[in-house]
Amino acid sequence: xxxxxxxxxxxxxxxxxxxxxxxxxxxxxxxxxxxxxxxxxxxxxxxxxxxxxxxxxxxxxxxxxxxxxxxxxxxxxxxxxxxxxxxxxxxxxxxxxxxxxxxxxxxxxxxxxxxxxxxxxxxxxxxxxxxxxxxxxxxxxxxxxxxxxxxxxxxxxxxxxxxxxxxxxxxxxxxxxxxxxxxxxxxxxxxxxxxxxxxxxxxxxxxxxxxxxxxxxxxxxxxxxxxxxxxxxxxxxxxxxxxxxxxxxxxxxxxxxxxxxxxxxxxxxxxxxxxxxxxxxxxxxxxxxxxxxxxxxxxxxxxxxxxxxxxxxxxxxxxxxxxxxxxxxxxxxxxxxxxxxxxxxxxxxxx
Amino acid sequence: xxxxxxxxxxxxxxxxxxxxxxxxxxxxxxxxxxxxxxxxxxxxxxxxxxxxxxxxxxxxxxxxxxxxxxxxxxxxxxxxxxxxxxxxxxxxxxxxxxxxxxxxxxxxxxxxxxxxxxxxxxxxxxxxxxxxxxxxxxxxxxxxxxxxxxxxxxxxxxxxxxxxxxxxxxxxxxxxxxxxxxxxxxxxxxxxxxxxxxxxxxxxxxxxxxxxxxxxxxxxxxxxxxxxxxxxxxxxxxxxxxxxxxxxxxxxxxxxxxxxxxxxxxxxxxxxxxxxxxxxxxxxxxxxxxxxxxxxxxxxxxxxxxxxxxxxxxxxxxxxxxxxxxxxxxxxxxxxxxxxxxxxxxxxxxxxxxxxxxxxxxxxxxxxxxxxxxxxxxxxxx
Numbered sequence: 001x002x003x004x005x006x007x008x009x010x011x012x013x014x015x016x017x018x019x020x021x022x023x024x025x026x027x028x029x030x031x032x033x034x035x036x037x038x039x040x041x042x043x044x045x046x047x048x049x050x051x052x053x054x055x056x057x058x059x060x061x062x063x064x065x066x067x068x069x070x071x072x073x074x075x076x077x078x079x080x081x082x083x084x085x086x087x088x089x090x091x092x093x094x095x096x097x098x099x100x101x102x103x104x105x106x107x108x109x110x111x112x113x114x115x116x117x118x119x120x121x122x123x124x125x126x127x128x129x130x131x132x133x134x135x136x137x138x139x140x141x142x143x144x145x146x147x148x149x150x151x152x153x154x155x156x157x158x159x160x161x162x163x164x165x166x167x168x169x170x171x172x173x174x175x176x177x178x179x180x181x182x183x184x185x186x187x188x189x190x191x192x193x194x195x196x197x198x199x200x201x202x203x204x205x206x207x208x209x210x211x212x213x214x215x216x217x218x219x220x221x222x223x224x225x226x227x228x229x230x231x232x233x234x235x236x237x238x239x240x241x242x243x244x245x246x247x248x249x250x251x252x253x254x255x256x257x258x259x260x261x262x263x264x265x266x267x268x269x270x271x272x273x274x275x276x277x278x279x280x281x282x283x284x285x286x287x288x289x290x291x292x293x294x295x296x297x298x299x300x301x302x303x304x305x306x307x308x309x310x311x312x313x314x315x316x317x318x319x320x321x322x323x324x325x326x327x328x329x330x331x332x333x334x335x336x337x338x339x340x341x342x343x344x345x346x347x348x349x350x351x
Numbered sequence: 352x353x354x355x356x357x358x359x360x361x362x363x364x365x366x367x368x369x370x371x372x373x374x375x376x377x378x379x380x381x382x383x384x385x386x387x388x389x390x391x392x393x394x395x396x397x398x399x400x401x402x403x404x405x406x407x408x409x410x411x412x413x414x415x416x417x418x419x420x421x422x423x424x425x426x427x428x429x430x431x432x433x434x435x436x437x438x439x440x441x442x443x444x445x446x447x448x449x450x451x452x453x454x455x456x457x458x459x460x461x462x463x464x465x466x467x468x469x470x471x472x473x474x475x476x477x478x479x480x481x482x483x484x485x486x487x488x489x490x491x492x493x494x495x496x497x498x499x500x501x502x503x504x505x506x507x508x509x510x511x512x513x514x515x516x517x518x519x520x521x522x523x524x525x526x527x528x529x530x531x532x533x534x535x536x537x538x539x540x541x542x543x544x545x546x547x548x549x550x551x552x553x554x555x556x557x558x559x560x561x562x563x564x565x566x567x568x569x570x571x572x573x574x575x576x577x578x579x580x581x582x583x584x585x586x587x588x589x590x591x592x593x594x595x596x597x598x599x600x601x602x603x604x605x606x607x608x609x610x611x612x613x614x615x616x617x618x619x620x621x622x623x624x625x626x627x628x629x630x631x632x633x634x635x636x637x638x639x640x641x642x643x644x645x646x647x648x649x650x651x652x653x654x655x656x657x658x659x660x661x662x663x664x665x666x667x668x669x670x671x672x673x674x675x676x677x678x679x680x681x682x683x684x685x686x687x688x689x690x691x692x693x694x695x696x697x698x699x700x701x702x703x704x705x706x707x708x709x710x711x712x713x714x715x716x717x718x719x720x721x722x723x724x725x726x727x728x729x730x731x732x733x
Contacts, residue, residue, distance in 0.1 A: 067565045210427040215636040244638035281570035283599040293570040
């Protein structure tokens with residue numbers, strides 16, 4: 001699925017390494033192939049991510065959508081190398097063609113922040129409440145690039161300006177509690193961008209924020225993406241966010257990708273019943289008051305057991321016997337459209 | 352200081368809002384809850400207990416809620432919507448104003464009488480994990496209100512708990528003995544709903560009841576609220592920051608900004624023809640799951656941050672972020688006035704009615720913020 005449009009926009013890489021020749025997507029900056037993550041717990045093994053593949057291209061936004069427990073955050077943490085020791089990661093994560101899985105801690109430290117950075121959901125928890133925000137940003141810069149205090153301060157103020165924080169010189173000396181939620185998230189974004197990463201992972205970055213602030217932060221992220229050519233991996237449970245802000249969408253369920261398409265194609269006609277269920281559950285601005293939402297019952301399956309059959313089968317409205325017997329693989333059925341379903345919705349539309 | 356300055360102004364607002372509210376009350380059903388000029392303030396203390404600023408959380412809010420009606424309250428974080436709900440249940444009681452519930456003013460009521468009144472007034476909170484005692488099993492959590500009000504015998508209470516769990520879609524045999532940590536977020540919220548329903552209240556105050564839930568679970572819980580409303584003829588005060596959620600469950604919607612009501616009216620009218628610029632800004636911030644409509648005009652995104660409630664702007668509180676703000680907005684507090692059927696708006700220059708909001712509001716916003724927020728000038732915005 002090469003896209004020619006945006007590729008020229010990519011910022012020159014600081015290391016200047018060459019694009020991978022083996023990658024499945026030419027031009028991709030980050031490729032994930034057959035990623036599997038299992039957790040060893042006292043109660044058994046949990047298969048959190050069960051073989052997912054996707055690629056992120058410079059200047060483009062890929063949305064990964066799914067419920068809690070679908071494995072989207074675990075995948076992001078695997079890309080960042082932030083999983084606990086109880087996790088087993090297999091498969092491949094390649095940054096510009098170079099394998100990330102299995103790197104040592106030291107190598108990972110250099111890669112995190114400089115190559116791939118992450119914005120977390122809760123800015124209260126990702127900032128240190130006892131440190132001034134300016135210092136926290138400067139720390140991120142000096143960890144990767146040796147420079148003196150004055151330079152670091154200048155660069156920090158530049159970053160604060162870049163994330164549109166008013167009166168950056170003043171904000172530099174403030175503590176996180178003196179900032180609003182939206183401002184704190186801007187600081188977190190500034191920290192993430194401190195070393196010019198080529199991939200930015202936003203893990204539910206706007207979920208804890210108001211709709212108005214969410215719109216501001218998303219516009220900021222897309223503006224910054226336009227300026228720097230960063231690839232954006234947006235992780236969310238909100239389909240409408242994906243529709244409004246992303247170019248490509250990956251839908252995850254129970255550790256697997258169940259549908260993958262460009263945002264335009266996906267919302268023009270959903271194929272996988274789970275994606276349809278996610279869309280139907282969103283109340284719209286134009287739904288009538290007191291109308292019940294179409295919902296699917298049940299809960300995502302227990303991922304400590306590997307089953308035959310489609311993981312969504314127990315909740316699926318269109319389930320048939322073959323769904324219970326064999327899991328449908330994720331296959332490309334149309335140009336640029338992938339889905340894992342034996343009985344896709346024909347000509348399904350986003351309502 | 353801030354209080355003194357705003358006191359005379361408040362007196363003026365009071366009468367005007369009261370007249371407007373009385374004139375435009377929708378006719379259906381009896382008034383269940385009548386909130387009049389509710390003011391809630393918190394005094395901040397400096398070191399040594401010296402009086403610091405006064406945080407004006409809710410400033411002169413009046414509205415009515417009818418039997419069987421759902422009133423949605425929307426606004427950003429810090430708009431005072433949660434404080435409003437807490438002031439209604441008298442936790443803590445408001446500084447000024449009246450909360451007339453079932454014909455009785457709750458403000459200043461003695462403890463025992465208040466406890467009796469609260470029996471018909473229950474609350475569901477945002478975070479189901481922190482609003483349930485983690486050390487109690489589900490059945491005990493749901494039974495607690497019954498015990499507190501000494502309802503029935505032990506046997507009868509147990510039976511009632513089973514009925515309640517069944518009503519909210521939990522299996523009494525399976526879930527009754529579990530602890531909150533053994534349940535999912537959606538199930539916990541169902542427990543919280545069962546607890547709120549235990550005493551057969553007339554009104555349930557829901558403070559962002561589904562905000563922390565996943566989309567599919569959120570839809571399930573919203574449907575549960577709808578089902579209970581029609582089966583038990585409940586009234587809700589439904590607080591949310593998400594306009595779409597409020598729309599689905601509400602008959603009328605009130606929009607709050609920085610402690611004041613901007614606009615209140617029937618759901619359909621508010622969504623199809625917002626009158627207050629802030630309502631329009633909220634509506635345009637909602638991402639739409641239809642990509643054809645999803646590409647918003649970036650210029651319509653509201654700029655800036657909520658001003659400090661310690662020192663709210665003079666005149667109209669929204670004026671610092673309002674694209675239509677004029678000199679009059681700086682000096683004169685806009686009073687809530689009737690405009691259209693059953694609608695009240697607090698704005699000097701409301702978006703004129705008649706044309707759809709897309710044609711009416713956006714040119715204004717785009718025009719007034721041109722040069723700072725157009726796409727080519729995005730860099731200049733820094």
